[in-house]
Amino acid sequence: MTLTVPADPGPFTFDPATTALVIIDMQRDFCEPGGFGETLGNDVSLLRTVIPPLQEVLTTARRLGMTVIHTREGHVPDLSDCPPAKLHRGNPTLRIGDPGPKGRILVRGEYGHDIVDELAPLPGEPVVDKPGKGSFHGTDFGALLADRGVTSLIVTGVTTEVCVHTTVREANDRGYECLVLSDCVGSYFPEFQAAGLAMIAAQGGIFGWVAPSSALLEALTREAVA
């Protein structure tokens, strides 16, 4: 079954049976006050705007039995998987591993590291813990996709220009077709949001396709009715 979504730079065609909804790093550490994002001086409310449309996409994907994969950026408690360059870079109020209001910043197992309640994974939905910005680096993400016969990705989450972009670039190089949902990805910087989306679809879709979630939902709803 092939579905078509009107997208930029042109129609995105996919088969829901071989497509995964990928939800990148919708963690309290990025989306709620007191986490990693806020320690870097960011306004986390900008990221929270993606939660309602993403909830709708997630509900529909689950109803249709599509593969859903969540990711979380973070580090093991002894920080042995955190390169010094990442640990010491910038001037945050709290560094990775420091105790914060939601537990140790960006450390696996801590409350702040986990996914926001609104998008909590269901039992059986894979959660990929990644030490870097990309979802393939240092993880079993590629193997999970291969095991499930996935060839296309619908990419959502935060932040557009960092972990979403890195994942889409990694996926593109590995031959996956990626549709990025413009209202289901978010940035602390409106200008990066606009540029990040434009860069994906530019040059005939150099990294993939971009469409609003309404366009995907329309295609999936037609599938559910058919």
Ligand code: C5J
């Ligand atoms: C960042 C991410 N921005 N998930 N991580 O550090 O995009």
